[in-house]
Amino acid sequence: MKARFMATTSAAVLAISLLASGCGSAGDTKKDNKPAQAATNANAVQINNETADDYKAIIDEYRKYVIAECDLFVTETEAFVQAIKAGEIDKAKAIYAPARMHYERIEPIAEALGDFDPNIDARENDVEAAEWRGYHKLEKALWEQGSTEGMEETADRLLEDVKLLRAKVETVDIEVSMLATGAVELLNEVSATKVTGEEERYSRTDLYDFVANVEGAEKIYELLKSKLKDQDAELTGEIEQRFKEINEALASHKSGEGYVSYDDLKGEDTRKLSQALDALAEPLSRMGAVLGV
Amino acid sequence: MTHNQESGNDQDSVLRKPVSRRDLLRMAGVGGLGLMLGAGGMGGFLQAGRSLNANSSPARNTGDQVPFYGLQQSGIITPPQDFLCFAAFAIRSKKLADVRALFQKWTAAAAEMTQGRMIGEWNEQHNSPPSDTGEAEGLSPSKVTITFGVGPSFFDDRFGLSGKRPAELRDLPAFNGDQLSEDWCGGDIGIQVCANDMQVAFHAIRNLARIARGIAVLIWTQEGFQRTAGADPTAQTPRNLLGFKDGTGNPDVTDKKAMAKTVWVQQIEGPAWMENGSYMVTRRIRMRLEVWDRTQLSEQEATFGRYRSSGAPLGASKEFDPLGLDRVREDGEPVIPVNSHVRLAHGDGSVQILRRSYSYSSGIDRRTGQMDSGLFFVSYQRSIAKQFIPMQQRLSQSDKLNEYIVHVGSAVFACFPGVREGGYIGETLF
Ligand code: HEM
Numbered sequence: 001m002k003a004r005f006m007a008t009t010s011a012a013v014l015a016i017s018l019l020a021s022g023c024g025s026a027g028d029t030k031k032d033n034k035p036a037q038a039a040t041n042a043n044a045v046q047i048n049n050e051t052a053d054d055y056k057a058i059i060d061e062y063r064k065y066v067i068a069e070c071d072l073f074v075t076e077t078e079a080f081v082q083a084i085k086a087g088e089i090d091k092a093k094a095i096y097a098p099a100r101m102h103y104e105r106i107e108p109i110a111e112a113l114g115d116f117d118p119n120i121d122a123r124e125n126d127v128e129a130a131e132w133r134g135y136h137k138l139e140k141a142l143w144e145q146g147s148t149e150g151m152e153e154t155a156d157r158l159l160e161d162v163k164l165l166r167a168k169v170e171t172v173d174i175e176v177s178m179l180a181t182g183a184v185e186l187l188n189e190v191s192a193t194k195v196t197g198e199e200e201r202y203s204r205t206d207l208y209d210f211v212a213n214v215e216g217a218e219k220i221y222e223l224l225k226s227k228l229k230d231q232d233a234e235l236t237g238e239i240e241q242r243f244k245e246i247n248e249a250l251a252s253h254k255s256g257e258g259y260v261s262y263d264d265l266k267g268e269d270t271r272k273l274s275q276a277l278d279a280l281a282e283p284l285s286r287m288g289a290v291l292g293v
Numbered sequence: 294m295t296h297n298q299e300s301g302n303d304q305d306s307v308l309r310k311p312v313s314r315r316d317l318l319r320m321a322g323v324g325g326l327g328l329m330l331g332a333g334g335m336g337g338f339l340q341a342g343r344s345l346n347a348n349s350s351p352a353r354n355t356g357d358q359v360p361f362y363g364l365q366q367s368g369i370i371t372p373p374q375d376f377l378c379f380a381a382f383a384i385r386s387k388k389l390a391d392v393r394a395l396f397q398k399w400t401a402a403a404a405e406m407t408q409g410r411m412i413g414e415w416n417e418q419h420n421s422p423p424s425d426t427g428e429a430e431g432l433s434p435s436k437v438t439i440t441f442g443v444g445p446s447f448f449d450d451r452f453g454l455s456g457k458r459p460a461e462l463r464d465l466p467a468f469n470g471d472q473l474s475e476d477w478c479g480g481d482i483g484i485q486v487c488a489n490d491m492q493v494a495f496h497a498i499r500n501l502a503r504i505a506r507g508i509a510v511l512i513w514t515q516e517g518f519q520r521t522a523g524a525d526p527t528a529q530t531p532r533n534l535l536g537f538k539d540g541t542g543n544p545d546v547t548d549k550k551a552m553a554k555t556v557w558v559q560q561i562e563g564p565a566w567m568e569n570g571s572y573m574v575t576r577r578i579r580m581r582l583e584v585w586d587r588t589q590l591s592e593q594e595a596t597f598g599r600y601r602s603s604g605a606p607l608g609a610s611k612e613f614d615p616l617g618l619d620r621v622r623e624d625g626e627p628v629i630p631v632n633s634h635v636r637l638a639h640g641d642g643s644v645q646i647l648r649r650s651y652s653y654s655s656g657i658d659r660r661t662g663q664m665d666s667g668l669f670f671v672s673y674q675r676s677i678a679k680q681f682i683p684m685q686q687r688l689s690q691s692d693k694l695n696e697y698i699v700h701v702g703s704a705v706f707a708c709f710p711g712v713r714e715g716g717y718i719g720e721t722l723f
Contacts, residue, residue, distance in 0.1 A: 177420070238507070241507075242507055245507075275385070275510045278506055279385075279506045279507030279508075280507070282503065282506040282507065283507070285421075285422045286415075286421060286422070288420050288421065289415065289418050289420045289421030289422075292420075293420065
């Protein structure tokens with residue numbers, strides 16, 4: 001869940017949500033609907049047509065990725081919901097973290113599409129108690145209460161939300177500037193809550209989210225890499241190296257198919273992970289400007 | 294605490310004292326006369342007084358800038374500014390090339406910041422995070438100095454530089470009573486930022502840490518303060534948190550010979566890359582303020598061997614009167630007690646150091662509810678082994694002050710010589 005839920009939405013996010021509802025081409029929607037807040041970011045959203053064409057293949061490729069992740073998210077959420085409703089606690093616990101990774105990889109897209117993030121990924125206190133639903137509510141039931149009694153409705157609701165998200169991503173209009181800022185936002189997500197173990201209060205599976213956010217950012221970087229390299233080979237090399245370092249650091253906390261519990265990390269481990277993350281996010285944040293998007 | 298290096302031996306008479314740039318600004322009000330005179334006028338005025346800084350190039354002095362380039366780094370014999378931000382870094386990269394590139398970037402950024410300019414070229418592009426974090430935009434450089442050094446761990450086997458480690462540069466030996474915590478010790482790199490404005494100082498450390506991302510990480514930082522120039526228009530020797538004037542016995546920074554003897558590494562002792570550099574010692578010394586505050590004045594004064602109010606040695610009348618360590622009372626006891634801080638620190642008077650410390654206050658100790666405050670001791674010397682260590686050995690064994698203080702942090706750094714425009718800090722080593 002995004003830490004800054006009720007805080008100001010970034011210009012890029014605003015831009016994309018408007019585009020999503022409009023379904024128009026990148027060019028015309030922008031001109032008509034650009035909200036006042038986005039004006040400061042004008043350079044970022046004004047891509048001329050040539051550049052837009054240039055990036056079309058990349059954006060198509062990214063959309064495919066988002067849809068594929070969403071498909072898996074639906075399938076695994078179905079299994080999760082089934083286990084909850086059947087009262088199979090251990091099974092549900094085992095599915096929980098890996099299933100969520102599909103969501104965490106594409107989180108900025110979900111955030112751009114409206115209320116999906118609060119509905120699917122809100123933690124307790126992020127929203128009014130009466131409105132709280134989604135994965136973390138079930139997390140609390142599984143790990144804290146050790147029972148799924150009374151959770152049937154929440155489970156069904158979750159599946160509906162996830163399916164709706166899957167339907168919506170089909171129509172989302174993605175801009176290059178959104179890719180560049182999205183990659184950094186994914187890492188900011190990690191900085192805000194996952195690295196401190198606040199995301200997965202009960203399951204302690206924060207490292208899964210951490211890994212997924214980094215993978216989501218890396219996917220974007222991979223897609224933009226060749227263009228970036230044309231502009232600034234040094235920056236590209238730096239980002240490449242930093243991804244390598246953080247992936248190595250994360251790999252050292254693997255356990256079987258997954259990752260160790262957040263509780264097993266020592267203070268020193270989290271500090272190292274956090275610093276590796278900052279080291280990556282800093283050069284990555286220059287990507288958009290260097291690409292001129 | 295800070296050691297008023299502007300004062301010579303005539304501290305008591307402000308009138309006799311030559312006018313330093315700081316005094317001038319204080320009298321004129323920064324931005325008043327200072328601005329009207331402009332660089333040329335101010336420079337001329339100042340030269341009539343005395344040169345403030347051995348490495349200053351007068352052409353660039355507009356009053357609130359300390360020149361970054363020079364034979365020696367600034368921030369060492371520069372009269373202590375009001376605030377300190379100190380940062381220790383650990384290097385994460387294993388490549389010397391990365392470290393070299395970092396020092397090149399740091400040098401460029403430091404040169405800009407000390408002149409009050411924004412760093413980097415990305416400060417106007419809307420689609421980029423700005424290269425300067427911006428909180429010092431429009432502020433006076435506030436005499437900011439940025440002083441770089443490397444610690445003993447810099448010379449382990451990571452960068453192939455172990456052969457270049459000065460024999461001088463090793464972690465300090467354990468002293469009696471040390472209660473060092475990892476939280477305030479060591480560092481591959483140490484950076485001392487001082488400025489007359491806390492925000493300007495913080496901005497420097499923050500941006501240097503940002504530039505280092507991926508190569509080096511912060512391992513500890515310490516902020517420090519002393520009374521500001523505004524609170525003390527006559528520029529008396531500042532007082533530490535125990536209420537005593539601190540800095541009286543410092544050598545005169547305008548005395549070139551004394552500085553060559555005490556502070557600057559000379560060619561003969563080597564290593565060559567340290568010529569005109571200096572060794573820095575930092576000790577985070579917590580004061581037991583609660584205990585001190587219930588100690589009688591006579592006892593407090595006996596602890597230092599000086600009067601609290603005037604700063605004069607016991608039995609003397611003026612702050613800058615000689616210590617007179619051989620004076621004895623009627624009962625045959627020395628006037629300045631044998632276990633007093635000044636007597637022990639002074640020794641036979643042949644060995645000095647240049648102290649450049651700041652007070653600190655870092656909230657409260659959660660366990661006891663007592664204040665975590667004290668002295669962030671900083672000293673510069675030509676030789677740690679010959680100057681600092683014997684002194685601290687004497688102090689740690691017998692100093693009466695030890696009842697009221699505890700050393701909780703320790704670090705040593707070899708501060709590079711200065712750099713000329715076009716060069717970079719550390720070039721003599723890398
Ligand atoms: C919290 C710890 C300390 C406090 C509060 C303190 C305070 C003082 C004070 C009030 C004076 C007299 C005024 C002056 O000459 O500046 C003094 C002198 C001095 N202190 Fe300290 N000091 C501390 C630690 C140290 C340490 C760790 C050293 C070095 C190892 C040191 C070295 C000196 C020297 C060299 C002098 C001058 C002695 C002389 O007159 O020749 N001090 N200190």
